[in-house]
Amino acid sequence: MDQPLILTCTSGEFPEQDCACPDGGFEPLTPHTMDTFAAWQIAPRLYRAPLPERHQLVFNPAGFSNVVVLNTPAQNILDAFALPQRLDSVLPSAPVSSPEHANAVRSLMALGLIRPTDAPASIIRSRVKTLTAWLHVTNACNLRCTYCYIHKTNHAMTEEIGRAAVDAVFRSAVRHRFQAVKLKYAGGEATLNFDLVRTLHAHARARKTESGLELREVVLSNGVTLTRAMIEFLRDENIRLMISLDGVGAAHDKQRVFASGRGSFSSVAHAIDRAITNGLSPHLSITVTAHNADTLTDAVHFAIDRDLPFNLNFYRENQCATPHTELAAAQARLVAGMQAAFAVIETRLPKRRLIDGLMDRSSFAEPHEYACGAGHNYMVIDERGGVARCQMEIERPLTSVMAEDPLAHLRNHRRGFQNVPVTEKEGCKNCEWRFWCAGGCALLTWRATGRTDVQSPYCNVYHALYPQVVRLEGLRLLKYAAMNA
Ligand code: SF4
Ligand code: SF4
Numbered sequence: 001m002d003q004p005l006i007l008t009c010t011s012g013e014f015p016e017q018d019c020a021c022p023d024g025g026f027e028p029l030t031p032h033t034m035d036t037f038a039a040w041q042i043a044p045r046l047y048r049a050p051l052p053e054r055h056q057l058v059f060n061p062a063g064f065s066n067v068v069v070l071n072t073p074a075q076n077i078l079d080a081f082a083l084p085q086r087l088d089s090v091l092p093s094a095p096v097s098s099p100e101h102a103n104a105v106r107s108l109m110a111l112g113l114i115r116p117t118d119a120p121a122s123i124i125r126s127r128v129k130t131l132t133a134w135l136h137v138t139n140a141c142n143l144r145c146t147y148c149y150i151h152k153t154n155h156a157m158t159e160e161i162g163r164a165a166v167d168a169v170f171r172s173a174v175r176h177r178f179q180a181v182k183l184k185y186a187g188g189e190a191t192l193n194f195d196l197v198r199t200l201h202a203h204a205r206a207r208k209t210e211s212g213l214e215l216r217e218v219v220l221s222n223g224v225t226l227t228r229a230m231i232e233f234l235r236d237e238n239i240r241l242m243i244s245l246d247g248v249g250a251a252h253d254k255q256r257v258f259a260s261g262r263g264s265f266s267s268v269a270h271a272i273d274r275a276i277t278n279g280l281s282p283h284l285s286i287t288v289t290a291h292n293a294d295t296l297t298d299a300v301h302f303a304i305d306r307d308l309p310f311n312l313n314f315y316r317e318n319q320c321a322t323p324h325t326e327l328a329a330a331q332a333r334l335v336a337g338m339q340a341a342f343a344v345i346e347t348r349l350p351k352r353r354l355i356d357g358l359m360d361r362s363s364f365a366e367p368h369e370y371a372c373g374a375g376h377n378y379m380v381i382d383e384r385g386g387v388a389r390c391q392m393e394i395e396r397p398l399t400s401v402m403a404e405d406p407l408a409h410l411r412n413h414r415r416g417f418q419n420v421p422v423t424e425k426e427g428c429k430n431c432e433w434r435f436w437c438a439g440g441c442a443l444l445t446w447r448a449t450g451r452t453d454v455q456s457p458y459c460n461v462y463h464a465l466y467p468q469v470v471r472l473e474g475l476r477l478l479k480y481a482a483m484n485a
Pocket of ligand 2: 391442
């Protein structure tokens with residue numbers, strides 16, 4: 001008889017994106033002690049779906065196990081806990097048990113797929129660890145993307161403002177007891193003021209040393225003016241690079257154009273390949289709109305060909321004003337385009353875990369209660385030193401880098417959208433995906449509905465696609481387990 005097989009992979013890392021990444025929000029429960037006399041049972045509301053060759057995908061919507069794959073003997077062990085059961089009936093001392101069987105029980109316990117019947121239902125809330133800041137090093141850009149929300153000017157951040165911005169971020173981070181700072185050098189187009197990026201990097205390194213905080217940095221770029229010297233600097237200084245790519249050839253060129261109207265694909269593709277050649281693996285940010293949804297497969301092939309991480313973000317600005325019928329049609333196209341992209345991924349499952357950035361603002365890296373850090377652990381600093389809660393509100397700063405604690409101003413702001421926890425969103429409270437979706441972008445929901453305590457306008461899309469996202473991870477686990485067997 002086959003031995004029980006349990007496959008799992010947790011990510012632990014949120015993908016790079018042009019938003020305020022969520023940053024945890026929960027910490028695992030202390031593993032339950034192996035009380036052989038306690039009654040244990042399957043965790044409530046596990047999501048289970050069939051995979052090839054009678055394997056099964058198991059996903060705990062309110063736990064830390066992430067995607068788990070079980071073969072039939074392992075499923076049988078899990079199902080043995082459908083009713084409360086004492087461990088002494090399954091552990092080695094029990095006459096019917098084997099060491100492999102007992103190990104499988106221990107794994108299911110460690111993953112939280114079985115738990116004591118009296119265990120608390122919720123996962124524990126914890127302190128967020130990282131303060132993330134968007135540094136708008138210039139408001140100038142060499143592209144005129146069709147969906148861009150920035151009203152571009154030629155204003156660049158000065159060195160004085162930049163240093164004050166970095167100081168303000170570290171000041172708030174220390175005051176609010178964060179463990180790490182993450183700086184996103186952005187714009188406009190950050191490479192148009194790259195000397196400032198170099199200067200602020202050195203300044204941030206000095207502040208990191210003084211404060212004892214960890215420092216992570218990323219440059220968000222359209223890629224078209226990325227030189228080899230910049231790439232080598234980022235590589236050598238351990239700064240990540242995110243490049244926006246909306247498709248291959250005409251699909252990209254339709255959305256991301258120079259001021260002259262010429263498409264930017266060939267420049268961007270060269271920049272990506274130049275980065276790879278010089279030892280830097282850029283993260284691709286793909287914005288999905290009604291115009292490129294049906295060509296997503298090409299973009300996915302492009303990323304997988306180069307073994308690059310990527311995320312698929314839904315365009316979020318003008319949907320808000322769209323009538324319901326148009327929105328439904330646009331969402332149907334979106335679902336079809338995403339499903340086609342998933343089909344490509346299924347045929348070319350990469351070794352790297354993909355699902356953490358596959359679905360808009362949803363993250364499968366770890367459970368979280370806020371879709372992003374806006375209003376909590378995120379500061380957007382414009383080129384003049386104004387500080388806003390979200391880059392899409394960059395033209396409405398609420399305070400400045402000269403304030404003693406700019407983050408406190410953002411946290412205390414009670415007008416406009418409020419980034420509430422998913423457990424307070426009507427319609428989300430009982431959703432099985434709530435700690436992975438977290439209710440979607442609060443600003444988009446606010447603009448579409450005038451409320452932020454309700455589910456995202458993309459809720460139907462999320463519900464249609466989440467099962468396929470976790471399935472992809474199950475298939476990936478199976479494929480590489482088979483190759484390593
Ligand atoms: S927006 Fe929809 S999918 Fe997301 S948590 Fe709310 S109900 Fe669930
Ligand atoms: S509020 Fe929305 S757009 Fe703003 S940072 Fe959060 S997810 Fe991104």
